[in-house]
Amino acid sequence: MRSRETIAARRAPLRPLLAKEIREIVAGRALWIMLLLMCPLIGYSFFQAVSLYAESSVAAQQSPVLAASLSPLDGVLVPTFGASYVAVTLLFPFVAIRVLGQEKETGTLRLLLQLPYRTSTLIGAKLAAILAAVVVVSLPALATLAWWTSLGGHLSAPETSNLVGGHVLYGLLVGAIALFAAAVTDSTATAAIVALAFTIGSWVLDFTIAGRPGILEWLAHLSLTQILRTFEQGFLSAAVALGVIAAIGGFALLAGIWLPPGVAARVKLAQSIACILATVVVVALIAQTGFSRDVSEDRRNSFPAADARVLAKLSEPLQVSVHLAPEDPRFIDLQRNVLSKLVRAMPDATIRLAAARQPIATGTGDETYGQIEFTYGARTDVTRSTSPREILPLLYGLAQVPVPQPDPGGGYPGYPLRTDAQITLPFFFAVLPLLIALAWWLSRRPPRQAFAFTTETTNDRH
């Protein structure tokens, strides 16, 4: 029956491993309890968002200018998915930890590590199961999209899929952190504390030091919350998306390093340092990736199309010197309304921050503070305005090109909608929880293969 040769040459199939990982997540109560908690949380957030949107739509339906400011992305989708974000931040670590924490706590890991899989394959399968769990816990939020459409609401496919993709990436990142936490600790309780220290810690980091100058600003950018902001603004940035994927890979690699118990701690520590350094280098390289796309329907992250076409044709380098401190609200305004759009419209634009501190703080009374200096070719002009309405004509003047006429009928119309989302409450408070409870019950039924094993005869064992 058995060969005395070792089994090194065999390749184990992935399917049983993947199925086992998914069954392990499904067998735990954490996934189902999280889903049941998310139903009323997301349902009520959706109801509130739609109610406010409907109230705003009453006035907007009388005025096209007001209507143009009504975007379903800002009004409905972001607040609704915001509830999902809170649940994923606080609850998903408990779901994701189970894929490894249970095996470590019960000692089953000692069997798992003897199976003919590489550690990277084991971690990959666990990450795949976490991704499946992220998709499952996103179902209540995805159900709101169906409800919004059925209520007559408008959805823009690019900005909606960008937002959903951002939340899936965020969930997977939280899951990867939880996997790492489970790998470095011996109990699920300790793993949960480590994972929550990351997620809630970065949350605190975000609202306590965001907008502060220097290293604090840099630290604030490491917050997990910052990742979602990009997607919530209808902006698809390769640097952010690939950076998150690299961070997920980094945490998965760290989990793989700490998984095998047969390796000495000092070796694991050395490998971890190398892994962290490699991840930092990869993320830094990815940060240089310039590819980005404004997927928002109202083009909030770009200049109007006519202006963008003219700016793209300006061939000489543009230098912008900003005499504003980074924490100055005017700089934040300039950055959001002009600079971020300008660097994407003009590939050869360079921005230099000339003032590190506000004159009030330094007491120097610098008269140039507040100036923004534009140098295009040999010509230079200065303004103190942070509005694109002032700055774009200034740029056209420097480049000696006529001011472009806006495209006819190209403006964002806005999507006001007077509707009542009361009908959705029974779905999110009763129907969906019942469906989830039914799925939970079905998942706990005994398997059928028991009969297949017992009906075999033992005669053909060899």
Place this chain on the structure above:
Amino acid sequence: MDGDQASPALMDVAALTKRYGEQFALADVAFDIHSGEVLGIIGPNGAGKTTLLEGLAGLLPLDSGDVRWQGRSLSRAQRRNATFYLPDGLRPYQDQYVARVLAFFAGVYRSPRAQVAWAIERLALAPVLQKRVNALSKGFGRRLMLALGLIAPQPLLIMDEPFDGFDLRQTRDVVHMLRELAGERPHACACHSSARRCGARMRPVPAAGRRPGACPRNA
């Protein structure tokens, strides 16, 4: 049951040492296993039997020593290709049904369904196939672990306290089965005394804390 002692050893273990700080858990341990043999690792509580088996299986870092398979040195990662280790007191995947756990291991090792059915029959697991692992009695839990060992295709089976949890009749049945299997697959089991019932060649492990050299080969 001594195997073919004249033939070269299947596995040859030399100078295994494991220290926790100044304390020696294993000190220069050496032994070999031959084809068709059951080797009993015996020793008092805390002697380092489990440490030795986990070190052999590559699940515990050892300070020094060499493990050879048919004369070739096995790295820590390679040992799982030659051995399958059944830890003591383990209930794998406690929220899963017994049938699913067996199906998982059979799927990973591409074991024929008939082989799984044979293991179920020999270990009388049929009545608990549709029970969750955490609902099993201690004896059935141990039988499930043995069934996993029977499904796994590695040529050497290493068991830690394989008779723990069995009553006298169950111990007799399992001993009988292990004797039968030894002809085609050697075993190493760590236990206090029951391995003698399998006709095992006994190999004492020196009590933890001894200095190196305290347990010479062929002691």
